Amino acid sequence: MMAKVRRRAASIEISGSRTSDIAELYRRGQHGRSQGDCDEMHDEATHALDEAAQAAASLPGSIGPYRILGLLGEGGMGRVYLAREANPPRDVALKVVRGVSSATLERFRREVALLGQLEHPGIVRLYAAGEDTVGGLPSPWFALEVVRGPDLRGYLERAQPDLRARVALLSKLARAAHFAHQRGIVHRDLKPSNVLVDEHGQPKILDFGIARLHGEAGGDMTQAGQVVGTLPYMSPEQLSGQGREADARSDVYALGAIGYELISGRLPHPRLSTSTLFEALDIVRREDPPTLERLAPGARGDLSTVVMKALAAEPVQRYASAADFADDLDAVLGHRPIRARAPTLAYRAARFVRxxxxxxxxxxxxxxxxxxxxxxxxxxxQRARAALAEAQARASELAAVNGFVETMLTEADPDAGGSAEMPMREVLERAELTLADGKGSTRTQGQVALLLARAWSGLGESARAQGLLDRSQHWLDAGFGTDSPEAMEVLYTRMEDFARASEPDKALAGATVLEKRLSASDAGWAKALTFKSRVLRAQALEESGDVDAAIKLDRELLADPALPALQQADELTDTLRHNLAYTLNNSGGFTEAEALLRQTLASESKRIGPDHPQTLYTKKALGQSLHRQGRLDEAVVLYAEVYEKRRKRYGDDHPLTLGSGGQLASAYNTLNRPAEAEPLLRRSLAAHKARGEDDSLEALVDRVILATTLEKLGRYDEAIATADAAIAQEHGKPSRDTVAARNAKATAMFKAGRVRDAKAVWDEALALAPTAMGTEHPNYAAILAGSANADLALGDLQGARRKLEPALAALKGKQGPKHPRTREAAQRLAETYERLGMRDQAAALRSEFPAEAK
Structure with a gap:
């Protein structure tokens, strides 16, 4: 079938068909080759061609500065050899032309000139070019990079990459094409067989034989009306013979066709593979390909929109550049807003009429x-209805529509008890398309945008949420007024998103603005929203490090007489108790935190159920409170229960499951059960990496816990390397977690016998800790006690004593006398007293912390 197509194409002079033959042979010779000695490579090259033809081939000993190793391919235009260059020593694909017309020879020289301008990892590299005499004929040659891998289709068959990997591959291709476009070079024949994929998964474009310099005068090797390219991947303007006007957008079309095939497994217009040129032109003009999401459900939403925009029939409807296409592909991978929008109704109508x-x-x-x-x-x-009745009807309709949308989104939200499959992104992307059609009123669009923003924020997509909030604020200000409850709700949601996205400074600034504007109103809704704003303010204060102010504000809000009368008072009370307990847990108030969490757990179990996500959050926090008091056996039971329930509900790799698995691993470490902790942490880190979240806060915490795990397993070098990876995530701003990573690193160094190195790292951690976590944080006392170990080992007994005495007092007060950290600090201090001759003090400590009670 392919031979028939090629003959038919040749009859209408599709330029570059000879060059494509050579490229096809080059690719066939490269398919699947791995590095080996010269004889092995020669054998592989032999299998690339028909055995009889290869046996009859007369290989020259050398061409130019290259020693010929074997024949990779042969076509009407010439041959491609596998050759070896002496200096520098490397293999090359040597393309040689001989016995061809002056026009073909000019095209060959032109390809050399174009390739010489393209030094990019996504384009097959040109090493050198020249001329030699082969078989008595003058033969120009050029040496190309040897790509040890199949073409794009072969790579897909062999590697079977997932959807994300395919989209990433397409983005790399688009970046490489854009590099050529920036230098004025339009490829005009992008297709899977002109793309090789190396052993590292890097795609490389080759065969620039029919490329042209955009805008050059007289330099193009084609004539007006001449068709260049391969039919299924040619843009409509190329099919119509306007190849000389083809610009970067023609290559964008080809990239879109490649992407469509990559993701769906079929061409946008399959009939082009067997059609004539005129049939092909009619097909592209009269038929729109099925949207990508119809063929590939995984491409629903933004990905389908992006690829279909690249495939638009009219150049003005496509991306202006391949870089814009790549940017939107990367945005899809990063779950960020895309620039593309679905075709408008007017555009679709125009296509239909045509x-x-x-x-x-x-x-x-x-x-x-x-x-x-x-x-x-x-x-x-309209004349029959009164204005008031019409307004009421509109308000009722608007409320019903918004109620339906809110219910739909809530039911899809896993954090609100929704489906375990969590089709949230698909729901949101489809719902967001309704904002682009402009059918609804500003009020309707503003409230829908607000609902969508809340949902995206709940999924951690802050940038997308903030963009929708901008649109919502504009619509609701215009529709209801800038001081309306609806407009104020947008300000509150924006602050809520900043708090959720760990941007406390922005959240605090937003709270100040909102509360100032609300203070001018005595309405009940304004007082309720002010209360909710202050709840978020307390959360932001805690995250910004102002723990005392957060605790003070939480206590004030819990005691506020207005709280019981507010709407959803029970939920607000549980939220405040939970927030206060969380802050107390991080500042040493474990006993009070435990009491608050038990109250919250009882209330939530009754109000929303014992297995609701919010109830499980509270149960996990209660485990943390018990953990820090040294009641590890009780804590592990709670951690394991939360982990199993989340795993059953969401699956092994969901962020909520992984988070509770990390907490369980931390408890296993404290109980000296690191072998049980390691697989939980490895699974979590692998999941973060697969989602592109290797630099997230969650991954940082997992690395810190894993470093401690490896240290307890005696794998000190791995522990140090893991701690270093965690420290590298601070990006110039130390946090409580990166300080904890230094403590883990120092502990591993100390146990590996690198005492002075350990002391230096502990000293650095102690210098950073007051700012990063505060001296009241339980981990500060633990770092202080750990550093004293280095002092003892180096003989600095007074230095050890100065650290151990306050560390023991803090640990005893915050984590209790039974916690392993407290008992270990007591033993070290007793040892220090003994060595200093303070035997009474040593005896008193050993009496208070007897060894058998460990």
Missing amino acids: RHRALSIAAGIVFAALLSATVVSTLAA
């Missing part, structure tokens, strides 16, 4: 008649 002119004229006549009748009926109905 395809069905007679039907469109008839439909237009009918539509005009119906429109006239509708206008008359509408005017009569």
Whole structure:
């Protein structure tokens, strides 16, 4: 079938068909080759061609500065050899032309000139070019990079990459094409067989034989009306013979066709593979390909929109550059907003009319008649209704629509008890498309945008949420007024998103603005929103490090007499108790935190159920409180229960499951059960990496816990390397977690016998800790006690004593006398007293912390 297509194409002179033959042989020779000695490579090259033809081939000993190793391919234009260069020593693909027309020879030299301008990891590299005499004929040659891998289709068959990997591959291709476009070079024949994929998964474009310099005068090797390219991947303007006007957008179309095939497994227009040029032009003009999401459900939403925009029939509807296409592909991978939008109704209508002119004229006549009748009926109905009744009807309709949308989103939200499959992103992406059609009123669009923003924020997509909040604020300010409850709700949601996205400074600034504007109103809704704003303010204060202010504000809000009368008072009370307990847990108030969490757990179990996500959050926090008091056996039971329930509900790799698994691993470490902790942490880190979240806060915490795990397993070098990876995530701003990573690193160094190195790292941690976590944080006392170990080992007994005495007092007060950290600090201090001759003090400590009670 392919041979038939090629003959038919040649009859209408599709330029570059000879060059493509050579490229095809080059690719066939490269397919699947691995590095080996010269004889092995020669054997592989032999199998790339028919054995009889290869046996008859007469290989020259050398061409130019290259020693010929074998024949990779042969076509009407010449041969491609596998050759060895002496200096520098490397293998090359040597393309040699001989016995061809002056026009073909000019095209060959032109390809050399173009490739010489393209030094990019996504383009097959040109090493050198020249001329030699082969078989008595003058033979120009050029040496190319040897790509040890199959073409794009072969790579997909062999590696079977997942959807994310395919999209990433397409983005790399687009970046490489854009590099050529920036230098004025339009490829004009991008297709899977002109893309090789190396052993590292890097795609490389080759065969620039029919490329052209955009805008050059007289330099193009094609004539007006001549068709260049491969039919299934050619843009409509190329098919119509306007190849000389083809610009970067023609390559964007080809990239879109490649992407469509990559993701769906079929061409946008499959019939082009067996059609004539004129049939192909008619197909592309009259038929729109099925949207990508119809063929590949995984491409629903933004990905389908992005690829279909690249495939638009009119160049002005496509991406202006391949870089813009790549940017939107990367945005899809990063779950960020895309620039592309689905085709407008006007555009789709224009395409339909172009395809069905007679039907469109008839439909237009009918539509005009119906429109006239509708206008008359509408005017009569409007005169019959009173203005007030109409306004009430509109308000009721708007409330019903918003209620439906809110219910739909809530039911899809796993954090609100929704489906375990969590089709949230798909729901949101489809819902967001309704904002682009402009059908609703500003009020309707503003409230829908606000609902969507809340949902995206809940999924951690802060940038996308903030963009929707900008649109919502504009619509609701215009529709309801800038001081309306609806407009104020946008300000509150923006602050809520900043708090959720760990941007406490922005959240605090937003709270100040909102509360100042609300203070001018005595309405009940304004007082309720002010209360909710202050709840978020307390959360932001805690995260910004102002723990005392956060605790003070939480206590004030819990004691506020207005709280019981507020709407959803029970939920607000549980939230405040939980927040206060969380802050107390991080500042040493474990006993009070435990009491608050038990109250919250009892209330939530009754109000929303014992297995609701919020109830499980509270149960996990209660485990943390018990953990820090040294009641590890009780804590592990709670951690394991939360982990199993989340795993059953969400699956092994969901962020909530992984988070509770990390907490369980931490408890296993404290109980000296590191072998049980390691697989939980490895699974979590692998999941973060697969989602592109290797630099997230969650991954940082997992690395810190893993470093401690490896240290307890005696794998000190691995522990140090893991701690270093965690420290590298601070990006110039130390945090409580990166300080904890230094403590883990120092502990591993100390146990590995690197005492002075350990002391230096502990000293650094102690210098950073007051700012990063505060001296009241339980980990500060633990770092102080750990550093004293280095002092003892180096003989600095007084230095050890100065650290151990306050560390023991803090640990005893915050984590209790039974916690392993407290008992270990007591033993070290007793040892220090003994060595200093303070035997009474040593005896008193050993009496208080007897060894058998460990």
